[in-house]
Amino acid sequence: MQLTLVHTRYQLLEIVRIPIALIGSAFFPAAAMLFFVVPFAGKDPIGATYATASMVTFSVMSANIFQYGIGVAEDRDQPWNPYTRTLPAGPGPRLAGRVLAGLALTYLSLIPVLVISATLTAARITPLAFLLAIGTVAVVSVPFTLMGLAIGYSLPSKAAIVVAQIVFFPLAFGGGLLSSPGEAPGFIEVIAPYLPTRGAAELMWATVGDYPMRPLSLAMLGFWVVVLGSLAVWAYRRDEGRRFS
Amino acid sequence: MILARADQVTRRYGDVLALDRVDLTVHAGEMVGLLGPNGAGKSTLMNLVVGLRRPTSGRIELFGGDPRDPASRRQLGMTPQETGLPGTLRVGEVVDFVAAHYPDPVPRDELLDRFGLTDQLRRQTGGLSGGQRRRLAVALAFVGRPRLVLLDEPTTGLDVEARRTLWDAIRAFHAEGGTVLLSSHYLEEVEELAERVVVIGHGRVLADDSVDAVRSVVGVRRVGFVADDLPALPGVVRSELIEGRHHLLTTDADQLVRDLVAAGVAFTDLEVRPTSLEEAFLAITAEERPRDEPPVTAASGR
Incomplete structure (x- = not known):
């Protein structure tokens, strides 16, 4: 446990030393807030709250896909990574440290969205719902963390960057994150429940308002967690087998 | 332990x-x-x-x-x-x-x-x-x-x-x-x-x-020169004749050169080079190892 925290701290240190990396994951959702949410839904308390929840989901998704997808792939290129395997600890603390650091950065990347929402829109939330939402963010991080790990452990870093960029936008758009609940274009309403982003967004919406979750979206979210989890485990094992067997 | x-x-x-x-x-x-x-x-x-x-x-x-x-x-x-x-x-x-x-x-x-x-x-x-x-x-x-x-x-x-x-x-x-x-x-x-x-x-x-x-064993030198006939020389680990040029591997190049001179060998174009580790070991471990060579003891895995 102690060692996990040490690894967490060093992961964070390495990222914080290159602050532009932090700005990257926070920029897109904050910009989307300013360009789409503030002018269109800013005055309507309910709409603005849902829209903020959508942007939070968007932010969680992009932060996780990018930091794990690209971060892991880049680390695998470094000889430092095998060196840490010669220290008297298994790969567990390093992986756990990476996930904890990732979660911390995910929360950090949400701050701009929340600040914009609080100051420039009519969105409102009760303190209890806000606390619940903090927990929901951790839950919603799970599928995207697994997706990022699957990308990072299966691809070389140059390919990981491209794949992370390619998957993240259709997921955001297709899941209906860029529109209010129920108001996305027709074809998106049809495909949305089948994407992990939708189930994640509905969880956020249900936490901050009284959005009725659809069983299909929730079931699909569970399905995605299993699929992405299996993919991540497969990619991790394959990488271990190739490099350490 | x-x-x-x-x-x-x-x-x-x-x-x-x-x-x-x-x-x-x-x-x-x-x-x-x-x-x-x-x-x-x-x-x-x-x-x-x-x-x-x-x-x-x-x-x-x-x-x-x-x-x-x-x-x-x-x-x-x-x-x-x-x-x-x-x-x-x-x-x-x-x-x-x-x-x-x-x-x-x-x-x-x-x-x-x-x-x-x-x-x-x-x-x-x-x-x-x-x-x-x-x-x-x-x-x-x-x-x-x-x-x-x-x-x-x-x-x-x-x-x-x-x-x-x-x-x-x-x-x-x-x-x-x-x-x-x-x-x-x-x-x-x-x-x-x-x-x-x-x-x-x-x-x-x-x-x-x-x-x-x-x-x-590793301090083997390669002594190369052009000559017609060679007498038997002591301390030569291995000898080769490639395109009229002799290549002798020895642990004591100085002595070998003295011996060449003493034996009156009409050599030209003398060259003494250190051998690579690999070369030295391949030479030493080859079958025709002379008996007076320091043996490669405890050589295992072969």
């Missing part, structure tokens, strides 16, 4: 046979040099000993256990490749990070002082010079008060002074009872540090003996 052991270890990478039935035993308190040309299999053997790789067949033991079990590595120290240090972390942070993995690490300031890095404490490793990076990389092997340290080419590419600093630190560790397995492709480095040398070539152990014994 045996700290590390390889027993008939073979390792393949696809079609490439990197190690071929290698035996190696490192006892407590030894300073063993692993000598061989690039690509001989030294790094593969080291990676097997620290548990980064699994042997294709055979057995590796580290402190009596499987090196892939973290508990077996508690008294092991290893060097990262210098290029692998995380560039954004400061020197002190890297040391603290590694120290966090051990129950009783060497205090940071003491370690940095021993490796002449005290002034670099707050520098990011990405900004260090090559020599400083290498010293830091070697220092990391000693953080956890190991009983066995593995150093893979510890001073390759270093200037003379930096090399001396490292050598002194390694010697000090050994003087206090530490065990060292270091690889190098410099005979000089192994001579300077090690008591026992294991020569590896083409994935095999070619010799496993004291430094003196191996030096006499």
